[in-house]
Amino acid sequence: MLTLEQFRDDHGDPADWTPADIDSYLVIGEIAPPAPLPYTFAEMQTIADDHQQSADHQQAVADRLAAGGHDTAAGIWRRGARDAREVAAAAPLGWPAFEAVLNGW
Numbered sequence: 001m002l003t004l005e006q007f008r009d010d011h012g013d014p015a016d017w018t019p020a021d022i023d024s025y026l027v028i029g030e031i032a033p034p035a036p037l038p039y040t041f042a043e044m045q046t047i048a049d050d051h052q053q054s055a056d057h058q059q060a061v062a063d064r065l066a067a068g069g070h071d072t073a074a075g076i077w078r079r080g081a082r083d084a085r086e087v088a089a090a091a092p093l094g095w096p097a098f099e100a101v102l103n104g105w
Contacts, residue, residue, distance in 0.1 A: 004034055037095040044098065048091035055084035 007028055008014070011021055039047065062077035090101040099105075 001032055002028055003032055004029055039095055039098075041094070044091045044094060047098070048088045051084045051088035051091060055081045055088060058084060 004025065007025055011017060011025075014022075014025075017025070058077050058081035062074045062081060065071075065074035065077060087098070087101055090097045
């Protein structure tokens with residue numbers, strides 16, 4: 001069965017589509033709608049909050065380690081905090097942006 005993604009791949013830029021192409025795309029969307037995203041907007045906000053909280057905790061650990069002279073360990077925790085902040089920033093943008101950050105795209 002033809003999916004919306006395959007149709008876009010076959011027909012290129014939607015700005016260049018004919019009215020018949022647009023009608024076909026709409027019909028395919030009704031027959032075979034795209035799969036729903038894995039998380040709702042509200043769930044993505046919760047995920048963002050959780051990752052931000054994790055980043056805050058990791059940064060606090062890094063600060064304590066650095067204060068104790070453990071620079072290597074502090075650097076590891078800082079990197080973890082930075083990564084968690086990056087994920088937290090992507091989550092409110094929705095699943096595609098969140099997935100891209102998770103997969104390093």
